[in-house]
Amino acid sequence: MTRPPALKAKASILFAMPLPEPFDYAVPEGMELRVGDHVRAPLGPRSARGVVWALSADDGSRNLKSVESVYDCPPLSDAMREFIDWSAKYLVQLPGIMLRNVLRSEDTLLPSPTELLFEASGMEPDRMTDSRRKVLDVVAEHGPDSAAELARLAGVTPGVVTGLVKAGGLNRIERPADPPFDPPDPERPGVELVPQQADAAEQLKRMVSAGGFQAALLDGVTGSGKTEVYFEAIAHALREDPDAQILVLLPEIALTRAVTARFILRFGAEPAVWHSDQGHKERRRIWREVNENRARIVIGARSALFLPFQNLRLIIVDEEHDATYKQGDGLHYQARDLAVVRARASKAAIVLASATPSIETLANARTGRYAHIHLPDRIGKAVLPDVTTIDLREHRPARGLWLSDPLVDAMAETLQRHEQVLLYLNRRGYAPLVLCRDCGHKMKSPEVDAFLTEHRYTGRLICHLTGFSMPRPEKCPECGAIDSLTSVGPGVERVAEEARARFPNARVEILSSDTAHSAEALLSLIDRMERGEIDILVGTQIAAKGHNFPNLTLIGVVDADLGLAGGDPRAGERTYQTLVQVAGRAGRAERPGRALLQTHDPDHDAIAALVAGDRDRFMETETMAREVLGLPPFGRLAAIIISSKDVYQADDEAKKWAKRAPDAEGVTIWGPAEPRYGMVRGWHRRRLLVRGERDVDISAYVTAWKRRMKPPAGVRITIDIEPYSFV
Known part of the structure; x- marks a missing residue:
């Protein structure tokens, strides 16, 4: 009796595109794939990069295209894929949209490129000139660098550097353009903690040692030394697992330099710093080092949540109350809340630190979902103002x-x-409103129903919502009166x-x-x-x-x-x-x-x-007050924004959405209504606000509602779960 032929493997691949689900592909014979692998596969007329979301047997019932190639790098972790799937459902987004926030340029998956540098050989050339001496002095002070940079610093031509190599004064060396980060040393002594800090640090260390998902609110007044306390938790996590990765979220780029300096002082190594102002090269380096599990400590803005950690053991959300953790355009999400989800998926500990905790976080602490650790006093001689x-x-x-x-x-x-x-x-600016004394005309943005802010230093009127800018006019554009415009406020x-x-x-x-x-x-x-x-x-x-x-x-x-x-x-x-x-x-x-x-x-x-x-x-x-009104955290909110460049189309579509809202117990629909800014960049906006009781799955409700609708061309639909902005 002959055996049936073995079934071939089938890979379900999720692409970083607005697609509803992974697509199936045949795995070529001889190609070994793991769930989470980064691959290339044909998508329409082109080749696209995606991630293997699942592997199964191919029964041959469909003629599947084949996976083209697999990248030689670590796969996306199970925790990361779980985080993407959960976030997509919660935020009512396509999984590919969430994956797009994770994947960066293709070169992050390739080995680091190398760069040619020049270092001192220790030998002086037979013929020493002033120009050559300048180059050697620069190398002695700044260390190895490229020929162009050494020439620039020394104020000479690159030919001088080349001549030094030929004369034996410099050696060529190659090294990775994206060097690894130095490992932090958890054994370096920190500052001496006062008793209340030491007690708080012990509580956090016990939480880290317990393993699995744990959450704590570190609730300390301004100046109480919260940073030094969570430094002890970080050191403890690294002692217990030298391969552990730690993520520290900060609400403001301006804080990163001061915090980075404190990290270097405490751990003897610079952390990876992730934010929007970093150049492509540094972001490529950080993404690769995180994915290769070589970056131990990452501090960054909210988007650092989407870095591909392989062994995430601890997350710190500093100033957890800060409204800037809420992403208000593009993909709408609250980084504080997703950080908790990320920690749960990774079976990691998370510390939410603030002097003024959000009501949502306080509610979780009071109900026992989070440990509540207090720092009631400033340290040293400092007292509250x-x-x-x-x-x-x-x-x-x-x-x-x-x-x-x-x-x-x-x-x-x-x-x-x-x-x-x-x-x-x-x-910001000089004055929030400029109006005409003669006719009362108010200077507004042509792209949104908002006043233009005067910036006296630049002599311009600027819309802070859209970026529209114009010179401050000499006469009123409405009545033509000269020198009649006045600054208000x-x-x-x-x-x-x-x-x-x-x-x-x-x-x-x-x-x-x-x-x-x-x-x-x-x-x-x-x-x-x-x-x-x-x-x-x-x-x-x-x-x-x-x-x-x-x-x-x-x-x-x-x-x-x-x-x-x-x-x-x-x-x-x-x-x-x-x-x-x-x-x-x-x-x-x-x-x-x-x-x-x-x-x-x-x-x-x-x-x-x-x-x-x-x-x-x-x-x-x-x-x-929140509890009486059924607002978060005692209820659920979602906003649906319908936008069109045609005001009548926006009104009609918003009314259709309101009429086709699913009937559900514990759900109230408000609107449609015009937000405070009814038009932004030429798009007319109408908003529906959904309030659900605490036990209502507001995301599932909005998903079911969305499936009923087929917006016409020219209409944009934006969904914001737990909105923070009502403008």
């Missing part, structure tokens, strides 16, 4: 000015003591102008994304502030994020009410968190600090709680 309000109804600044007399007096006292001042206003540039006028001898600088337009410029400004080379810093929200300025003792919040306007259910929570973080920049060394909040509503819950130092009362009030 004294916070008081300035009632602008009683201390109204003079017309055209924005700093009240009590704040100006406090600034003068601070500067006389040779201490620093931070003026905080979360509003303050931005940081206008506040800085007033600070310079009031304190002409003070060194005043602005910290915002406009003035620090690159990572280098931002870090340079922060360095000058740390060295005491700035007297008055006027900053937007970027100034509130984790910086440590030892000589900063006075915080002046120009408009403490700014974040409370509008219908955002998180407005009070965000305002409180921001003000705590801003105030927390003061008095972080031996000199005591204080914060003065200019406000028209000193009795508002967020402001009153900050002054009283009663965070628990405020958060309890906010939590109860």
Whole structure:
């Protein structure tokens, strides 16, 4: 009796494209594949890169195309593929869209290219010239480098370098263009921890040792030393498993340099730093080293979640409350929440650290889902700043000015003591509105129903939503009146102008994304502030994020009410968190600090709680309000945005979606309605808001709803699970 022929293998391959599922391919005889392997396979008329999502037997019932080739690199881990599948379902996205956030350029899967460098041979050439001496001095100071770079640094031609090689003064060497990262040393001593830090560190180390998925909230006031505590958890993870990988998420690129310096001091090696400002070469290097399980510690922005870790043992989400963890365009996701999912998939520990935890994280801690570790005091001699309000109804600044007399007096006292001042206003530019005094015309963006912000330094009006920019006109475009346009309201540039006028001898600088337009410029400004080379810093929200300025003792919040306007259910929570973080920049060394909040509503819950130092009362009030309304974390939210360049099509399609919403118990549909910005970049927008009870699978509900609909050409559908923005 003859045996039937053995079945061939079949590979299901997921491509990093907006496709609904993996496609099946035959595995050629002799090709060995693993689930997770990176491969190339034909897709339509071309070849595409994908990942093997599953392997099974091919019964020959279909004529399948064959896998073309497999990359010689580690496969995508089971945990990573589980994370992609779960995230796709939760965010109501195609799995290929999620994979696209993981895969980078093809050269990440190839061995590192090599580069030709030149190093000193230790021998002096028989004929030494001034030019050759300059090159050898550069090599002695900077080490091996390329011929072009050595020539540039020495101020000579590349021919001098070539001549030195021929004369025996330099040797050629080849090395990888993407060198590996030095391994961190967990045995290096850290700073001596105070008792409350030591106790918190022991709790985290026990959590890491327990293995499996564990989560903890590290809840410590500003200046309590949370970073040193989670450093101990990182060191412990590396001691237990030298091959462990650790991910530290930060909300702001500006923090990475200071944190990197602390990592180097603590572990003797520079971590891999991942963010959007990194060039292609460095991102290629990091992706490859992570995938090869050679990068031990990675610090980065939210997109670092999608790096292909092979042995992820610990995740730290620093400043977990920060709203910038929410990706608001393209793929909408909350990195804090996905970090928890990533840790669960990897059976890793996760630490969420903050001085002002989000209500969602506090709720998980209070119900026991997360361990709750407290750091109630600042370390050393530093104490929390004294916070008081300035009632602008009683201390109204003079017309055209924005700093009240009590704040100006406090600034003068601070500067006389040779201490620093931070003026905080979360509003970029010079003025948020430019209007005509004659006809009342307001300058608006042509691409969105939003006012243009005046930037006095550049002489332009800019839309911060779309990037539209135009020169400030000399006459009103509506009535033609000359010199009739006037600036209304303050931005940081206008506040800085007033600070310079009031304190002409003070060194005043602005910290915002406009003035620090690159990572280098931002870090340079922060360095000058740390060295005491700035007297008055006027900053937007970027100034509130984790910086440590030892000589900063006075915080002046120009408009403490700014974040409370509008219908955002998180407005009070965000305002409180921001003000705590801003105030927390003061008095972080031996000199005591204080914060003065200019406000028209000193009795508002967020402001009153900050002054009283009663965070628990405020958060309890906010939590109860959320619970009554059934808002997260006591309910589920999803937003569906329907966009079209035709306003009537947008309206019609939004109404169709509303009519075809599935009936489900515990689900309420609001809308369609026009968001605050009804048009962006020429696309008219309508929003449907879905609220579900806590036990409702809101993602499954929206998925079922989406399957009912077939949007016509020219209509975009955006789905945002647990939205943060309502504009």
